Amino acid sequence: MRMDDSRKRALEYLVDEMGEDAAGRDERDPVLEARFRDLKSELQGQVRRRAATESLARTREFAERLREGLRGERLKEALDRLRGTLDLSQSEVAVCFRSLQERREEDVEGMLEDLLLLEELSARSEDDDDA
Amino acid sequence: MCDEPRPDEMPDLRVQRLIAEADLVEIGHKLSRYAASRIRFYTTWWRREVPGAKEPADFAHEAILDAYCGRRRWDPDRNPDLLDYLRDVVESKVRNWISRREGANVPLDGLLTEPEAPPEARELLLDIERELADEPELWPIVRLFAEGVVKPSDVAEELGIAVEEVINRRKRLRRRLRRLMDSRERIEDSV
Numbered sequence: 498m499r500m501d502d503s504r505k506r507a508l509e510y511l512v513d514e515m516g517e518d519a520a521g522r523d524e525r526d527p528v529l530e531a532r533f534r535d536l537k538s539e540l541q542g543q544v545r546r547r548a549a550t551e552s553l554a555r556t557r558e559f560a561e562r563l564r565e566g567l568r569g570e571r572l573k574e575a576l577d578r579l580r581g582t583l584d585l586s587q588s589e590v591a592v593c594f595r596s597l598q599e600r601r602e603e604d605v606e607g608m609l610e611d612l613l614l615l616e617e618l619s620a621r622s623e624d625d626d627d628a
Numbered sequence: 629m630c631d632e633p634r635p636d637e638m639p640d641l642r643v644q645r646l647i648a649e650a651d652l653v654e655i656g657h658k659l660s661r662y663a664a665s666r667i668r669f670y671t672t673w674w675r676r677e678v679p680g681a682k683e684p685a686d687f688a689h690e691a692i693l694d695a696y697c698g699r700r701r702w703d704p705d706r707n708p709d710l711l712d713y714l715r716d717v718v719e720s721k722v723r724n725w726i727s728r729r730e731g732a733n734v735p736l737d738g739l740l741t742e743p744e745a746p747p748e749a750r751e752l753l754l755d756i757e758r759e760l761a762d763e764p765e766l767w768p769i770v771r772l773f774a775e776g777v778v779k780p781s782d783v784a785e786e787l788g789i790a791v792e793e794v795i796n797r798r799k800r801l802r803r804r805l806r807r808l809m810d811s812r813e814r815i816e817d818s819v
Contacts, residue, residue, distance in 0.1 A: 504752055507672040508809055511770070514665070514778065515802040525657060529685055533656030536689065539629065540648035540696055547641055 630697030639698040646704055647696045655711050659688030659718050666722045674736060675746045676726050687725075691717040739774035749774075759808055766801045769794070 630638075638644075663684035670676040691714045694700040700717050707713050723736055739745045740753055753774055760766045772783050780798070784791045 503672070503675070503748065505809065505813075507749065507752055508805060510668055510672045511773065512802055512805045512809070514669075514773065515769070515798040515805070525653075526660075529657055529660055530653055532685060532689065533653045536656070536692065537648065537652040540644070540652070543629070544641065544645050544648045547644065551641060 629693065637698045639696070639701070643702060643704060644696055647692065647702070647710065650710050652692060655714065656685065656688050656692065658711060659691060659714055660685040662715055663687040663718050663722060666719060670722070670726055670736065673739060673746075673749050675748070676736075678726060682725065687718050687721050688714075690721060737776055740771065741775075756805070760801075760804065763800070763804065766797055766804065769797050769801055 661684070667678055667684060671678050691700075694717060695702045695710075695714060702710065702713050704710070726736070739749045753770065756770055757767050760770070768787055769783065772778075772786055777783055777786055780791050780794045783794045787794070
């Protein structure tokens with residue numbers, strides 16, 4: 498077999514590729530380490546912000562539908578119906594329940610404001626954590 | 629990072645969370661090594677010109693972001709192994725990069741069968757086949773490599789043998805090729 502440089506390089510590649518450790522060489526490059534650590538941290542921050550934003554949007558929707566539901570139904574019935582149709586976390590539902598237990602129907606506007614403020618503060622606090 | 633994705637292009641939060649919580653340092657290293665290996669493959673076996681403007685880690689970084697931003701759709705229910713999925717993305721990106729460089733979609737499969745494969749590569753493979761005539765069970769490993777089947781589990785499936793047997797044959801093949809290279813070099817040095 499004739500061995501010019503290009504053949505040699507091709508064969509060397511094949512030899513390396515057939516190596517036991519071809520798929521799993523473990524050395525860490527500090528530059529790559531920093532690069533992908535930064536990327537991970539950036540993505541984690543974005544995910545937290547998106548989760549907070551979506552949570553806020555869900556709570557707003559919940560509040561809006563709750564307000565509509567309260568016009569013609571009893572409080573408990575409205576909540577039971579709405580909690581099943583919206584993807585709210587346990588803590589979000591608990592906040593609504595507590596607020597509703599403490600307030601009367603005529604004060605629902607104040608309760609909604611409290612809820613939204615709570616969520617906004619929560620989102621802002623997560624943003625601060627990211628920074 | 630994600631250039632103004634339309635809402636319908638954004639992956640589920642669950643998918644983004646899975647990517648962000650994965651061991652991206654480990655995955656980034658593995659993908660960078662994979663990209664380097666593929667670039668080396670296309671330059672040495674396919675004789676492709678590869679510009680130096682991009683580093684292997686750039687392909688790894690872009691692949692992760694593509695999946696995160698929804699430019700590539702990772703479905704964790706169908707393919708739970710993120711690294712496995714991203715390897716395919718890197719492969720595709722490296723190929724596209726080479727194709728764009730050459731101004732056309734160049735075929736990059738089938739070193740033995742593709743008419744546009746470099747004749748030198750085919751000659752080298754056939755030389756290897758002849759050299760392995762006394763251990764014919766090693767040749768299919770090289771043949772599959774020429775067809776782009778490299779992952780031991782894929783090779784095992786193609787040949788209908790156990791993965792351990794693939795690993796074993798690859799070790800033997802490696803020793804054999806190494807000896808072959810050394811002996812040829814000695815002969816050429818002595819001429």
